Amino acid sequence: MYDYVVVGSGFFGAVFAQQARENGKSVIVLEKRDHIGGNCYSYNYEDTEINIHAYGTHIFHTNNKPLWDYINRFTEFNRYQHRVLTTHKDQVYSMPINLGTVNSFYGVNLKPKEVEDFLASKRGDISNPSNLEEKAISLIGKDLYEAFIKGYTMKQWGCDPTKLPASIITRLPVRNSYHDSYFNDIYQGIPLEGYTPIFTRMLEGIPVELGIDFFEDQSYWRDQCREKVVYTGPIDRYFDYQFGSLNWRSVRFEMDHVPLEDYQGTSVMNYADAEIPYTRIHEPKHLHLEKTHKPSETVIIREYSQVDNDAPYYPVNFEEDKTMLKQYQDLQLQEKNMIFGGRLAQYKYYDMHQVIASALTAAKQELGVS
Numbered sequence: 001m002y003d004y005v006v007v008g009s010g011f012f013g014a015v016f017a018q019q020a021r022e023n024g025k026s027v028i029v030l031e032k033r034d035h036i037g038g039n040c041y042s043y044n045y046e047d048t049e050i051n052i053h054a055y056g057t058h059i060f061h062t063n064n065k066p067l068w069d070y071i072n073r074f075t076e077f078n079r080y081q082h083r084v085l086t087t088h089k090d091q092v093y094s095m096p097i098n099l100g101t102v103n104s105f106y107g108v109n110l111k112p113k114e115v116e117d118f119l120a121s122k123r124g125d126i127s128n129p130s131n132l133e134e135k136a137i138s139l140i141g142k143d144l145y146e147a148f149i150k151g152y153t154m155k156q157w158g159c160d161p162t163k164l165p166a167s168i169i170t171r172l173p174v175r176n177s178y179h180d181s182y183f184n185d186i187y188q189g190i191p192l193e194g195y196t197p198i199f200t201r202m203l204e205g206i207p208v209e210l211g212i213d214f215f216e217d218q219s220y221w222r223d224q225c226r227e228k229v230v231y232t233g234p235i236d237r238y239f240d241y242q243f244g245s246l247n248w249r250s251v252r253f254e255m256d257h258v259p260l261e262d263y264q265g266t267s268v269m270n271y272a273d274a275e276i277p278y279t280r281i282h283e284p285k286h287l288h289l290e291k292t293h294k295p296s297e298t299v300i301i302r303e304y305s306q307v308d309n310d311a312p313y314y315p316v317n318f319e320e321d322k323t324m325l326k327q328y329q330d331l332q333l334q335e336k337n338m339i340f341g342g343r344l345a346q347y348k349y350y351d352m353h354q355v356i357a358s359a360l361t362a363a364k365q366e367l368g369v370s
Contacts (some may be wrong), residue, residue, distance in 0.1 A: 002026045005225040007214045008232030009199060010038025011352055012342035015359035016230050018202040023367045029203060030212040030221065032233075035196070036203060039313065040352065042194035045257070050285050050299050051194040055313075056251060057268055057282050058195060061185040062353035068187040071356065074201040077189030078290050082182040086270035088147050095270060096182060097140055097148065098175040105147065115176040135166035139174055151274035156305045157249060157316065165317055190287045225337075228366070232342040234312055235328045243327045246347055247320075248312035254278075254302040261295045278302040315347045339366065 003025040006013045013029060014036070020027045035041050039055040059082045062068055084095040094100045102118070103110055110118055122141025129135040132153065136145045149169070153161045157168075173184075191198060214221055214233070222229060231238055236246045267286035271278060282301040285293050315321070325347050332340055341362055343350045350358070363369055 001226055002028045002224055003227045004028075004230055005030065005221050006230040006232075007221075008032075008038065008342065008344075009036040009203065009208060010232060010342060011040065011355040012345075012359040012362075013038075013230060013232045014199050014202045015356050016339070016341065016363050017206050019360065019363035019367060019369060021206055023363075023369050025227075025367065027206055028224070029206055029208045030214050031208060031210050032213050034210050036208060036210070037196050037199040038232075040195040040199075042196050044194070045284075045299050048297060048299070049291055049293055050297075051288060052255075052284050052299065052301070053195070053282070053287075054253075056253070056303060057284070057287065058352060059183070059188065059190065059287075060352055061183040061188040063185050063187070064353060064357065065187075067353055067357055067360070070360065071198070071353075074198045075191040075193065077187075078192055078288060079188075080190045080287055080289070081188060082268075083180050083266065084182050084268050084270060085266050086148055086152075086272050087276075088272040092269075093148070094180045095148070096173045096175065096180075097144060098178060098180055100178050100180065101148075102144070105144065112176045119174075129166050131162045131166055132164040132169050133161040136161070136169045139169070148272045152270060152272045152279060154274055155277075155279050158305065158307060163318065167317075192288075192290070222337075228337050228339050230339045230341065230362075232340075232345050234344045235325070235332070235340065235347055238340075238345070239328055239331055243324050245309060246324055246328075247316035247318055248307070248309065249314040249316060250306055250308035250311045251279075251313055252304050252306055252308070254304070256300050256302075258298050258300055259296055260298055263298050263300050278304050312344060315343070315349060317347075321347070 004020050004027040006017045006027060006029045009029050009031040017027045017029050040058055041054045042051050043054065044050065045052050059080065060077065085092050086095045093104055099110065099112060099115060102115060119141055122143055123138055124142065126134050126138040129138045136149050150161060157164055264281060264283050266283065268280055268282055270280045280303050282303065283298060285298050339362055340346065341358055342355055
């Protein structure tokens with residue numbers, strides 16, 4: 001018997017389990033995959049020192065000093081600052097959209113004080129944007145939207161941008177300076193050893209069962225639990241899809257070991273044009289400039305967006321999803337011996353630091369820790 005049975009070994013499950021054990025509770029972690037770490041799992045590629053983020057590039061960033069101190073209990077970070085480039089019609093531009101992007105795209109030489117008026121002339125009159133396309137045009141104008149946002153969004157989300165909520169595009173900053181760092185957070189970096197050792201250390205001394213589907217023997221695992229089950233899987237799956245399946249997007253990856261020192265010169269290159277089938281190419285060795293890699297080899301990973309209900313990544317949040325989610329959330333309230341947490345269980349786009357923060361909050365409320 002255990003005080004807590006944790007379903008899922010991603011950040012929410014691992015942090016909660018770590019906090020429970022640290023506070024004298026017994027806990028077991030169940031993981032459906034053959035590895036810990038959820039979508040943050042990383043590993044070294046074959047006979048190289050190139051650390052691969054198995055489910056897409058993950059950059060840790062936060063302004064929360066206590067949270068930064070907490071995660072640094074389990075790893076050291078390098079000083080990586082994320083900068084993204086995007087390819088449009090065989091030209092490379094800086095992302096997110098900044099003064100350099102605008103000047104390069106339009107062939108002008110604007111100064112910071114001139115950008116706002118220039119973009120205002122491109123925006124048209126959209127006073128109350130109701131979808132992603134309208135919101136994007138209201139921010140950057142139709143030209144930049146069609147060049148950098150529309151095609152990429154159609155590939156990423158598998159639908160016309162007018163079908164997506166305006167809130168999605170608010171994650172993308174627009175800058176009137178040449179500042180091209182993707183995140184503005186005080187604390188940023190990549191774990192020196194990759195992400196998996198973080199989970200190994202968090203889960204030290206905690207039994208972890210890999211390859212276990214909680215739903216295949218749910219009654220057994222509930223019987224093994226004295227207090228609560230912590231569930232981090234998809235919320236619609238937990239309730240057996242009784243109101244229907246929520247819309248999720250997934251990704252697949254194609255990996256190549258390339259006999260070059262450097263394939264693209266950056267860790268992530270986006271491809272904005274709809275006719276390019278992949279959304280971006282990752283080159284992981286650029287995440288670790290502190291390492292010395294073999295000069296004649298690199299690894300690249302092409303990322304394709306798709307629907308795969310067995311591997312949900314991103315909540316889509318169509319209007320129908322919002323209605324369905326509310327029904328599932330009402331059922332959650334009736335589950336008195338459950339804790340639901342993380343991106344999948346809450347059907348919410350979380351960054352890593354947000355998941356960790358929510359897990360620490362849940363542990364504090366449940367365990368009474370400070």
